[in-house]
Amino acid sequence: MPFSKKTFYPEKNKLLLAVDCVIFGYNEGELKLLVFKREVDPLAGQWSLIGNIVSNEENLNDAAHRILKDITGLEEVFLEQLCSFGDMDRDSGARVVSVVYWSLIQSSKNQGFSIENHEAKWVPFDQVPDLVLDHNQMVETAITKLRDVARYRPIGFELLPEKFTLPQLLKVYEAIYQRPIDDRNFRKKILATGLLIKLDTKDKTTSKKGAFLYKFDSEKYQHLLKSGYWFEV
Amino acid sequence: MPFSKKTFYPEKNKLLLAVDCVIFGYNEGELKLLVFKREVDPLAGQWSLIGNIVSNEENLNDAAHRILKDITGLEEVFLEQLCSFGDMDRDSGARVVSVVYWSLIQSSKNQGFSIENHEAKWVPFDQVPDLVLDHNQMVETAITKLRDVARYRPIGFELLPEKFTLPQLLKVYEAIYQRPIDDRNFRKKILATGLLIKLDTKDKTTSKKGAFLYKFDSEKYQHLLKSGYWFEV
DNA sequence: GCAAAAGTGTTCTCGTTACACCCATGC
DNA sequence: GCATGGGTGTAACGAGAACACTTTTGC
Structure with a gap:
């Protein structure tokens, strides 16, 4: 309609x-x-x-x-x-x-x-x-x-393109919570979930060194959900 | 209607x-x-x-x-x-x-x-x-x-009478989560919130020793809520 | 005196936080 | 060679989990 x-x-x-x-x-x-x-x-x-x-x-x-x-x-x-x-x-x-x-x-x-x-x-x-x-x-x-x-649910990704860098994802969470988040701790936690797939390519738009791109492993997430897994940021 | x-x-x-x-x-x-x-x-x-x-x-x-x-x-x-x-x-x-x-x-x-x-x-x-x-x-x-x-919100009390004992409250949470909860840790945590008022009287219906009755301090809870407090069980 | 429930402290573990330096690159 | 953002490890702390014995009292 x-x-x-x-x-x-x-x-x-x-x-x-x-x-x-x-x-x-x-x-x-x-x-x-x-x-x-x-x-x-x-x-x-x-x-x-x-x-x-x-x-x-x-x-x-x-x-x-x-x-x-x-x-x-x-x-x-x-x-x-x-x-x-x-x-x-x-x-x-x-x-x-x-x-x-x-x-x-x-x-x-x-x-x-x-x-x-x-x-x-x-x-x-x-x-x-x-x-x-x-x-x-x-x-x-x-x-x-x-x-x-x-x-407790991985949704930061939803606000980013399919491929994104960790600095980008960090900034999303900082925007949501309106406070700075320690980048080392953030990396540890988010990578520890095993839900991010590291790609070979880098995004060089924001730095000369370039930041590795990641993809969210939604298939794995679905599996984990079924087996009672609960994500915690 | x-x-x-x-x-x-x-x-x-x-x-x-x-x-x-x-x-x-x-x-x-x-x-x-x-x-x-x-x-x-x-x-x-x-x-x-x-x-x-x-x-x-x-x-x-x-x-x-x-x-x-x-x-x-x-x-x-x-x-x-x-x-x-x-x-x-x-x-x-x-x-x-x-x-x-x-x-x-x-x-x-x-x-x-x-x-x-x-x-x-x-x-x-x-x-x-x-x-x-x-x-x-x-x-x-x-x-x-x-x-x-x-x-994260104190609602176990809602299922009990105004005056209740800690063993009763514990059993409510055990019923909600369908698993045993350690009584010593539970007491510590629930009393640490400062939201329970211990009364002078005991409930003797379930034991010879009797268990002290408590009341939920909803006034204090309202105050805490306003100042951004967040309860965690 | 004993059965039955109430009440109490300490140790260990693990997750969270805090924190500072080297790396890679384009210019 | 230097400026810029990307990437990494460790120590201190605190919350949560595990755990066993003493107390009170009615019978």
């Missing part, structure tokens, strides 16, 4: 189901949040998360994936349900129950996709503007969740 | 909002789950979680509290949103989006309340029968959450 101004609030006094997405990216050493100029009334023109009504023929996860793909062109990304907001007066237009999803994407990958058809921008996650309705609460919940989950 | 057979599915093809509750208790040394004989079609007579439709004039949290109070008579209990299930075909009767809450109560306190008007029973959490729809998934999610949360 495309994003349509006319059908956004089909009827008053009806219960509507929506999905909103908190989309995190990482760029220029900073954790970023993707926000949009709302296109529909009420509150058109204000900043908001991206979201859409879920049709009667659509499942929640499918709707979340659809929205994310429409916006970023990405399909295989980290996207999970977060929580729901459904108070009766949260949206003045109708009673809308919003199931919130959160996502981690490589913010560079979405260039050239329809993110530019919508008015959208990446903002540093600690400088999020006032968003419509309860969207700022959604963001708060998502950041808390991100920090929580990043401690 | 009372639980009514007639109004449960007012219209076909309409979106309905429901709240379902995963209610944990503790009894006879075991973690228990409260399940109910479903009273409405479809699937009437089968075991399910307790839930109800959320009316247009009711917020989600309010609905959850209402349901819990209707069933157990309890108001001031641990009750938090867990997740939502909203796939289009999850309920054959209509499209019902269910926001799931989870709760920890003292299973002894609810005696004499309307839990007996409904056909309900406490079942050991690891012997949950087949429940209707996706309710078994809800329970799974809740147990995972309980174990997760119990590690």
Whole structure:
């Protein structure tokens, strides 16, 4: 179902189901949040998360994936349900129950996709503007969740390209936790998981020496998960 | 809004909002789950979680509290949103989006309340029968959450009376994690939090010597939370 | 006096933290 | 040859795990 101004609030006094997405990216050493100029009334023109009504023929996860793909062109990304907001007066237009999803994407990958058809921008996650309705609460919940989950599940990779260097990964975690992390200890811990595959090639864009590229071994991770393994950063 | 057979599915093809509750208790040394004989079609007579439709004039949290109070008579209990299930075909009767809450109560306190008007029973959490729809998934999610949360928030108390002994509390945690916990280490850790108030009285129901009663210092806990404290069991 | 549960301290281990220098390279 | 970021090891510390005996009391 495309994003349509006319059908956004089909009827008053009806219960509507929506999905909103908190989309995190990482760029220029900073954790970023993707926000949009709302296109529909009420509150058109204000900043908001991206979201859409879920049709009667659509499942929640499918709707979340659809929205994310429409916006970023990405399909295989980290996207999970977060929580729901459904108070009766949260949206003045109708009673809308919003199931919130959160996502981690490589913010560079979405260039050239329809993110530019919508008015959208990446903002540093600690400088999020006032968003419509309860969207700022959604963001708060998502950041808390991100920090929580990043401690025991390997998700830093989701914000980087498939091949990345350890200094890059370190900076992602520093961006998430907003504090410096000791590089030697970080290397030890992250390599000790055995979940990184060291490649032969180096990335030389940030130094003359060059830093080795790594890949996340998601196959091994799946195996470990099945045998009860639990990652700890 | 009372639980009514007639109004449960007012219209076909309409979106309905429901709240379902995963209610944990503790009894006879075991973690228990409260399940109910479903009273409405479809699937009437089968075991399910307790839930109800959320009316247009009711917020989600309010609905959850209402349901819990209707069933157990309890108001001031641990009750938090867990997740939502909203796939289009999850309920054959209509499209019902269910926001799931989870709760920890003292299973002894609810005696004499309307839990007996409904056909309900406490079942050991690891012997949950087949429940209707996706309710078994809800329970799974809740147990995972309980174990997760119990590690870093003091919630074992919620399953015990206001005054409890350390051996009792230990048994609660053993029931949650399904493994023996060293009593000396447990005492050290739990007392080190400073969140337990030792009372002068002893509970002599389980031994001749008697065990000192304690109370959870929730006021102190609130203060600690505000100053960024984080409990770890 | 004995059975049954409550209560108590110390050692060992391992993971976390802190910390400073050499390496490779392009210019 | 030097500036820049990449890469490495060790010592100190603290939290968690393992472990066994004494205390109290009702019978």
